[in-house]
Amino acid sequence: MLSKFYARNLWPQRKHIQWHIYTMGHMPLWRRPLYGYLAGFLLVSIGLLTGLERESWQIPVFLPSAFLNFYIILVAFIWGFGPSLLTLLLGLLVIDWLYVHPYGLIFHNWSIYNISFLATFALSGIIISLIVHQRELARLHAQLNTDKAQEAHRQLEDFIGLVSHELKTPLTATQGNIQLAQRRLRRYIKESEPADQQRLTSVQQVLSIALRQTEVQHRLVDDLLDASRIEGQRLHMIKVPCDLVQIVREAVESQRIIAPMRTIVLEDIPDECVSVVADADRIAQVVNNYLSNALKYAPSDKPISVRIEKQASQARVQVRDEGPGLPEDEQERIWTRFYRVSTIHVQEDSGVPNIGLGVGLHICRAITQQHQGMTGVISRPGAGATFWFTLPLATTALYNK
Incomplete structure (x- = not known):
């Protein structure tokens, strides 16, 4: 048998x-x-x-x-x-x-x-x-x-x-x-x-x-x-010393041109240069993606605020909106490829194209990680969301490299 x-x-x-x-x-x-x-x-x-x-x-x-x-x-x-x-x-x-x-x-x-x-x-x-x-x-x-x-x-x-x-x-x-x-x-x-x-x-x-x-x-x-x-x-990244403040300002201006009826406010932007070793185009891509998402989901009468902070050996960029916010169980899933939150919808009068594949935040995280930085979101339902990323300052980045 x-x-x-x-x-x-x-x-x-x-x-x-x-x-x-x-x-x-x-x-x-x-x-x-x-x-x-x-x-x-x-x-x-x-x-x-x-x-x-x-x-x-x-x-x-x-x-x-x-x-x-x-x-x-x-x-x-x-x-x-x-x-x-x-x-x-x-x-x-x-x-x-x-x-x-x-x-x-x-x-x-x-x-x-x-x-x-x-x-x-x-x-x-x-x-x-x-x-x-x-x-x-x-x-x-x-x-x-x-x-x-x-x-x-x-x-x-x-x-x-x-x-x-x-x-x-x-x-x-x-x-x-x-x-x-x-x-x-x-x-x-x-x-x-x-x-x-x-x-x-x-x-x-x-x-x-x-x-x-x-x-x-x-x-x-x-x-x-x-x-x-x-x-x-x-x-691949082409990393050179560049000014993070200039990168953020140019990204904000480009989004203002795309959505002229919306308000994007620069808050607490340092007057001096914030030097980082980075691929400027890729970092601008991250900022533009954060701003585009904020414009899509926040009410058209609410401003979008952008902030840059220097913290010891790194710089932190924040984009805050007053949209619907994110549940806690969704705050990690949104960084995965092709994932979209089904319960949150784009505002009809957002002023930006309502087209996407659900890969934007996934790309943002990958770009930031290749710069030895981090990404994250602070949010709760009904209280808006603050998307942030960090980059090592130029001296730290050159030392790590």
Whole structure:
């Protein structure tokens, strides 16, 4: 019954799993079953020699038998059930010859005691081999599933990166053509009659809307690329000494241009330079993302405040809004990729595009961590939210580098 169970269930599974493990390069050559049969033969031979010399060496009778059991477990764990079964059969012959007197059961000593002794040894060896084999099979199966998942994840990231690169080319061309059309249209408006200027102006407005939409699509593609680079650990930074105050001021001005009807207040901004060693464009990306989120979720009549603080060896940037706030159980999840809080909705009159993939904060955390900084949020429902990040000051950053 055990042999039928093994033939129908365990053997096909092991051969299938081991084939994948071998082909994927995760199984050493010496762990293939052929080497297991050879190892089992050699180990039993050592047990035989030990048993033959037990009297001259004064070795207890149970010691070679215990070693034979150990050999069976070892072979089953490393090489599988087949080699361990051979080891068991050879071990039975050794026990029969050395410990079943006179001259073993295979000759003429067919006593009930000897038969039960060998049967018990054989049954226990088979059960031990099956248990050890199943455990190793489960480990191999888990390893195979992990490898498949990692390969699927890698292929997904490669696909996202490839699609994002392919999308950037037509988007860039579209933006260039729209901008060229706008320049020509402005010249035509100057040269046209007053009656035609109104029609041309309406066309210019349509082109402006189209250009803004392509800019939004370009930003989404860039976010996808950044998320893919983060997962593949390919997000590179060009770090140079720069002024954090200037970076924040420029980010605030760009958001004021995007949402001119909203109020963004700079509070407690140091007058002196706050020097950090950083990739200025990437840090501006973090600030812009914080501000964009604040503008999306806060009421349009409430201001957004931005603050920079120097704390010992680091600088801290805070962006505070008076929006709906975040529950405590959501404050860590929002930093994961593609996660969006379902219970919080964008304000209809926010003044900024309501389009996103749920990767902005994930990218912010990755950028900050590559600068040896930290990110976080202070919030509670109904009381707004303060998103912050820290960066080492220039002297500390240069020392750590």
